[in-house]
Amino acid sequence: MTPQPNALEIADLVMHFGPVRAVDGVSLTIPRGRVTALVGESGSGKSTVGRCVVRLVEPTAGTVRIAGTDVTHLSRRRLRPHRGAVSIVFQDPAASLDPRMLVGEIVAEPLRLAGKRISRRDRDARVAPQLERVGLRAEVARRYPHELSGGQRQRVSIARALISEPMLLIADEPTSALDVSVQASVLNLLADLQRDIGFACLFITHDLSAVEYLADDIAVMYLGQLVETGSRERIFARPAHPYTQALLSAAPVADPVRQRHRQPVLLGDDLPSALDPPSGCRFRTRCPLAFDRCATEVPAQTAIGDGMAACHLVRPDGTGPDVRTADPSEVLS
Amino acid sequence: MTTASAPVLEIRDLSVSFPTETGTVSAVDGVSLDLAAGEIVGMVGESGCGKSVTAMSIAGLLPGSARVTGSVRLDGTQLVGARESALRRVRGREIAYIFQEPMTSLNPVLTVGRQIGEVLQVHERMSRRAARARAVELLTLVGIPSAAQRVDGYPHQLSGGMRQRVMIAMAVACGPKVLVADEPTTALDVTVQAGILHVLRDLRDRLGTSVLIITHDLGVIADIADRVVVMYAGRVVEQAPVDDLFAHPRHRYTAGLLSASPQPGRHAGTDRLTEIPGLVPVLASQPDACTFADRCPAADERCRTAAPPLEGIGGADHVAACWYPCTTAPTAAQEANR
Ligand SMILES: Nc1ncnc2c1ncn2[C@@H]1O[C@H](COP(=O)(O)OP(=O)(O)OP(=O)(O)O)[C@@H](O)[C@H]1O
Ligand SMILES: Nc1ncnc2c1ncn2[C@@H]1O[C@H](COP(=O)(O)OP(=O)(O)O)[C@@H](O)[C@H]1O
Ligand code: SF4
Ligand code: SF4
Ligand SMILES: [Mg+2]
Ligand SMILES: [Mg+2]
Numbered sequence: 001m002t003p004q005p006n007a008l009e010i011a012d013l014v015m016h017f018g019p020v021r022a023v024d025g026v027s028l029t030i031p032r033g034r035v036t037a038l039v040g041e042s043g044s045g046k047s048t049v050g051r052c053v054v055r056l057v058e059p060t061a062g063t064v065r066i067a068g069t070d071v072t073h074l075s076r077r078r079l080r081p082h083r084g085a086v087s088i089v090f091q092d093p094a095a096s097l098d099p100r101m102l103v104g105e106i107v108a109e110p111l112r113l114a115g116k117r118i119s120r121r122d123r124d125a126r127v128a129p130q131l132e133r134v135g136l137r138a139e140v141a142r143r144y145p146h147e148l149s150g151g152q153r154q155r156v157s158i159a160r161a162l163i164s165e166p167m168l169l170i171a172d173e174p175t176s177a178l179d180v181s182v183q184a185s186v187l188n189l190l191a192d193l194q195r196d197i198g199f200a201c202l203f204i205t206h207d208l209s210a211v212e213y214l215a216d217d218i219a220v221m222y223l224g225q226l227v228e229t230g231s232r233e234r235i236f237a238r239p240a241h242p243y244t245q246a247l248l249s250a251a252p253v254a255d256p257v258r259q260r261h262r263q264p265v266l267l268g269d270d271l272p273s274a275l276d277p278p279s280g281c282r283f284r285t286r287c288p289l290a291f292d293r294c295a296t297e298v299p300a301q302t303a304i305g306d307g308m309a310a311c312h313l314v315r316p317d318g319t320g321p322d323v324r325t326a327d328p329s330e331v332l333s
Numbered sequence: 334m335t336t337a338s339a340p341v342l343e344i345r346d347l348s349v350s351f352p353t354e355t356g357t358v359s360a361v362d363g364v365s366l367d368l369a370a371g372e373i374v375g376m377v378g379e380s381g382c383g384k385s386v387t388a389m390s391i392a393g394l395l396p397g398s399a400r401v402t403g404s405v406r407l408d409g410t411q412l413v414g415a416r417e418s419a420l421r422r423v424r425g426r427e428i429a430y431i432f433q434e435p436m437t438s439l440n441p442v443l444t445v446g447r448q449i450g451e452v453l454q455v456h457e458r459m460s461r462r463a464a465r466a467r468a469v470e471l472l473t474l475v476g477i478p479s480a481a482q483r484v485d486g487y488p489h490q491l492s493g494g495m496r497q498r499v500m501i502a503m504a505v506a507c508g509p510k511v512l513v514a515d516e517p518t519t520a521l522d523v524t525v526q527a528g529i530l531h532v533l534r535d536l537r538d539r540l541g542t543s544v545l546i547i548t549h550d551l552g553v554i555a556d557i558a559d560r561v562v563v564m565y566a567g568r569v570v571e572q573a574p575v576d577d578l579f580a581h582p583r584h585r586y587t588a589g590l591l592s593a594s595p596q597p598g599r600h601a602g603t604d605r606l607t608e609i610p611g612l613v614p615v616l617a618s619q620p621d622a623c624t625f626a627d628r629c630p631a632a633d634e635r636c637r638t639a640a641p642p643l644e645g646i647g648g649a650d651h652v653a654a655c656w657y658p659c660t661t662a663p664t665a666a667q668e669a670n671r
Contacts, residue, residue: 041522149612179379179613180549181586181628184593184606191601206522209552213595213606232600250527252552254594256575259555264527268478269494271525286524 005068007032007168007200008053008086013062015048021274022048024224025062030217032167035194035201037211037232039247040221043274046204049221050170053202054088055079067167083114084164091173093153097145103156104141107131110164130159134189151182155189162193169194172204187213208251212236217307220244223282224274230307240302240309242323243283249324265323281311288323289313339409340367341510341543342391342428347403347413349386349395360386362567363403365643368511371537373544375558375575377551377590379613383567384547388513391545392428393420408510426456429504433516435496439488445472445499446484452506471502474539475532494525498532505536512536514546518553530557551594555579560650563587566614566624569643573651583646583653586625623656631657 008030015023023045030036038046052059055071063072066085074082087110090096097106107130108123118126128138134155145153154174161169171190175183191214194201203214211218211232218235220228220243228241239245246265253259267286272278278285284294293312301308304318314320349361361383368374378384389395391405393412405412407427412420424430432438440448449471450464459467465484472480475498488496497517504512514533518526534557536542548554554561554575561578563571563586571584582588592607611628619626623641626632635656643654 041524151612180551181379181590181593181609181613184595185608185610187595187601188606188608191605195601208523209595209597212597213599213604214601236597246524250523252523252527252530252550252556253597254551254555254579254591255596256555256558256579259552264531266528266531267524269492269498269525269528270478271492271494271522 004032005065006030007034007067008202009063009065010049010053011063011065013049013052013064014060015045015052015057016060019275021224021277023052023059024277026221026224026226027062028219028226028229030168030200030202032200033198034216035203035214036217036219037203037205037215038219038221039206039208039211041271042206043271044221045224045274046221047172050088050172050202050204053168054086054170056088080113080115084110085166086168086170087161087164087166088170088172089154089157089161089174092177093150093157094145094177096157097153099145101144102141103131103143103145103148106145106156107141107160107163110160114164126163127159130163131156133162133193134159135185149182150178151185154178154186158186158189158193162197162199165197166199169199169201170204171201173206174203175207175210176205183210190214208248209254220247223272223277225282225310227283227311228307228309230304230309234305234307239322240304240314240318240320241283241311242287242289242313242321244309245323246288263324289321338370340369341408342368342545343404343406344387344391345404345406347387347390347401347405349383349390349402350400352398352400357400360567361390364564364567364569366562366569366572368543368545370510370543371541372559373534373537373546373557374560374562375554376545376547376562376564377549377554378564379549381613382564384564385515387564388430388515388545388547391511391513392424392430393417394424394430425452425509426507427509428511428513429507429509430513430515431497431500431504431517433519435488435493435500438500439496441488444485444487445491449484449499449503449506452503456507467506468502471506472499474505474536475499475502476528477502492525493521494528497521497529501529501532501536505540505542508540508542510543512542512544514544516547516549519548519550526553533557551590563590568624568654570625570655571653572643573653577647577651581647581651581659583651583658584625584655585629585631585657585659587653588659589628623654633657 006029010028013023013026040046051057053064063070071082104127107127127141131138136155175186215232217231219226222243228244239248246267250264272285280296281294281299284290299310299312301310302314345365347364350357350359364387376384390401446465446468449468453459453464453467469480469484477483477498518529558575560574562569565586571587582591589609609628623636626636641654641656643652646653646658
C-alpha cells in the first residue's frame, strides 16, 4: 500500500513583496484530516502563507504541494483541476462576499470557477444541503449578504469553501470579526464539519483560546519564519521557544482568580520590520534571554518530537530555559 | 468594590438617542454606573450595544445631533447639559480619553514631545521648556525606553504599542481623575497588550486615576477590572465585582457569554462550546421586554412583556436585570478550576 500524500506540504516557502520579506523560508506539513493552527503577531506573514497555498499569490521561492501535487507555479489554467482541493475562508465575511450576488450564487461559485457547467436546478440542489450543513435555512440562498448577520455571513463563506469537498481548508481568522456570543457557534461549526468531513485545516488566528480548542498541531510564526512547531498538548504544556512562552503568558485567561496569579512576560513593544529583519535570531530585539550569539548566528531548528524550536538555548533533548520563570542573568552564566 | 467615599463619577439613568432618516434610534437606554476613586471598571458587551456612546457622552463628545438625557456627575458637578466651554475645561484636565487606533488621534507632522507639550502649555500654562521636560517624564512613566530621544520622534516612527503609550502619556499629562479607555488594546498583539494593561494598572496604583475600560475581551476584563459592567442592547444588564461576576453570573446573557468562551485545557474532541442562539439585536427597541428574550433559553411570557429592573442580587454590589437570574450553577470557568 502506498502511503497517502499529506494534505499540505510547504517547503522553504519565500514570499517577498518588493523589499518586504513577508514570508522567509517556511516549511510546514499538514497530514490529512488534521488541524494545524498558525499563530503569531499581526504582520508576521500568516495570511501570506495562506494566500500562497491557495495561489492567490505566486510564491517567490519554495514549493507548495497539495495532496502530493506541486502547485507552486502552475498557470491559472493548469491550476483549475486542483482548485477544488483547497479552499479559503477569510476574516471579514462582509468584505469577502460579493454584495451583488445572491447567497445561492456565492455558495455555488467555486463550482463555476472549476469550469463545471451546471443548470440552475442542479445548482440549487447542490447549494441547499451546503447551507443546511452550516446551519442556515435553504431560503437564505435567495437573500443578499447584507441581509444577514456577521455570523450568518461567515457561515455562508464556510459553505462556499466546502462545496467543492476540499481536502484542505485555509481558515484565516474566521472568528475575529464576529461578536463573542457568535464566535462559539462558528468554532463549533468548524469543529463539527472537520470531524464529519475530515478535511485538513490550516487555522490562522491570533486567538490562543480558539487555538487550544480547535487545533491538533500548532506552528508559531515570527517575522516571516516559524520559530516553533509541535502538538497542541506539547506547545501548551511545554513551549520551548522564548517567543512562544511569552505569547502564552501574555494572553489573558477569562478567569480573574487564575489571571491574578499569572505573570505576563513583558517584551519590549518595538516590533522589528519585515523590511529589515534583525540579523541572527529575528526575535533577539525583544527576547529577554538574548545574548551575543543571537545577533550573529541564525539559530538552527532543534527537533522536539514531531516538531521543532529554533533557539540557541534549546538543548538537543528539547529542553531549555523558560522566560516565564528564568532570571536572564542566571540562564547565561 | 464598596468604597465609603462618594464616587468620582456618577452616571444616572443616562439615555442617548440619535435622529436618523428612518426615525429616532435609541443607542443607550437608562444606564447608571459609578466609578470610585482609584477604581478600574471594565465595560463589556457586543458590537453596537452602546459602550462607546456611553463613554463619549460622559464628557460631551457626541455629535450635536445626539439627544442626551439623565445625569453625569464628576465630583458632584453636573456635565449633562453643561456649557461647551465648561466641558472643554473638563476634557483633558479631569477626564481623558484613549481610543482603539492611536494613529488617528495623533498629529503626524508634530513630534511626540510637541504634542504632549501642547496639552501642558494649554491646560497647565507651562512654558515650552518645562513642558518638554515634563513630556520626557511622562513618556518614561508609560514605559517608553530612551524617552529623552523618543520625545523628538514622530508618530509614524513608533510601533502601534508605542503610539498607544504616547496616547496614554498625553491623556494623563494633566493628572485627570478619570481615564476612559475605549478598546485601547483591540488593535494590538497580545504581547503588546500585556504591556499596555500593565501601564494602565500602574497609573491607577501610582496616581490614583479611576479608569473606565471598554473591551469585548473577557480575558482583558479578568486581567484588569475591579468591577464589571455588562451591557446588552443599550442597557446595563449586570454589574458586579469581577470575581463575583465570573464565579456567579446572574443575568442569562452574562452566563451565556462566559460559557461560550473556550476555556484553557478544553478541546473540540471532548467538549462543545455553549452557543448563544439567535442574532445580536441592534438597539434597545423593546421598552416592555427584556432585550435578551429572543435569545434566552429561560425566557417566558413575563420576559417578553415587562422589562426586568436592575436589582441587587446577593448583595447590593451585585445587580442584574433578569426576571429569572441564574442560581449558583457553576460556570465553565469554575469547572476548569476544579
Ligand atoms: N452618530 C450616530 N448616529 C446614529 N446612530 C449612532 C451614532 N453613533 C452611534 N450610533 C448607534 O448607537 C449604537 C451604539 O453604538 P456604540 O458605538 O456605542 O457601540 P459599541 O458598543 O461601542 O460597539 P463596538 O463594540 O462595535 O465599538 C449603535 O447601534 C450605533 O449604530
Ligand atoms: N501585497 C502585499 N504587498 C506588500 N506587502 C505585503 C503584501 N501583503 C502582505 N504584505 C506585508 O507582508 C507582511 C506579512 O503580512 P501578512 O501575511 O498579512 O501578516 P499576518 O497575516 O501575519 O498579519 C506584512 O509586513 C505586510 O505588510
Ligand atoms: S536564539 Fe537568542 S534571541 Fe533567539 S529566542 Fe533564543 S535566546 Fe532569544
Ligand atoms: S429576564 Fe427573562 S429573557 Fe431576560 S435574561 Fe432573564 S430570563 Fe432571560
Ligand atoms: Mg492576516
Ligand atoms: Mg465602540
